Amino acid sequence: MLIRLSLRCRCAKRPRAGGYALLTSPRRSDARSDGVVKEKIMIADVARLAGADGSPFSSATIAGGWVFPAGQVGERADGSVPESFEEEVALALTNLRGVLEAAGSDLAHVVRIQVILTDMADFYVMNRIYRDHIGQNLPTRFTHGAALAPGYRVELVATAVVA
Template sequence: MSNHPAPLSATRVLGDTVYVSGQVGVDADGRIPESFADEVNAAIGNLAAALESAGSGLEHVVRIGVYLTDHEYFAEMNQLYRDRFAEPYPARTTAVTGLAVPGLRFEIDAIAAVR
């Protein structure tokens, strides 16, 4: 039985592939950081932790989905993304959309190889 409020798994492993549900940048108390950069870095940190728990890591990511609430964040997100992922970069889709939790500006999901 899961204590997660939504009917989903944070990660699922099938064979040598791990699928990570959308990760957001909230602190331990569930608060959204004031700065967009802090939110992105926290979300990518949460993604890294989810991957690690499933036997993978950021260096094994092959596909990323990025969700922004405003296209104005695109350039800043790209720079922060470059700081956390190395070439060859994962294949990526970036969409501008609403997010399920009010106040969030960024969400990221991933598919990665298990080490």
């Protein structure tokens, strides 16, 4: 389900081409001699891809030509998590691909990806499976260790452009 929201703010000037006006906070230097403070704002359209399972967050947000998927884990449609780490990583990447495609993008249009591992000893296994799925279009990547929700060993957080 796609929910479209429009965020509009009042502005004395018309927005520039592309739907944006300049955005700054009012400062003393922006005050005119008549005491009026010129405030610059941004106008943006935001679309949210609702979570299919009734989650309290969107599966993805689309704004300004960018796609911001929610973090993706290696969870099957029935809610179960694979026993093998390799299958969990592959499933997380498959889930990420599905959300990106639903939002009008794909793995080839990912510009940045964050990989969170509960055990950094799994880095090389994850890296091998990651490369098989991502292919030649290698986005910027940041991998680190952190605690995740119980039962999960990997989570992917990506930013992509709309294809």
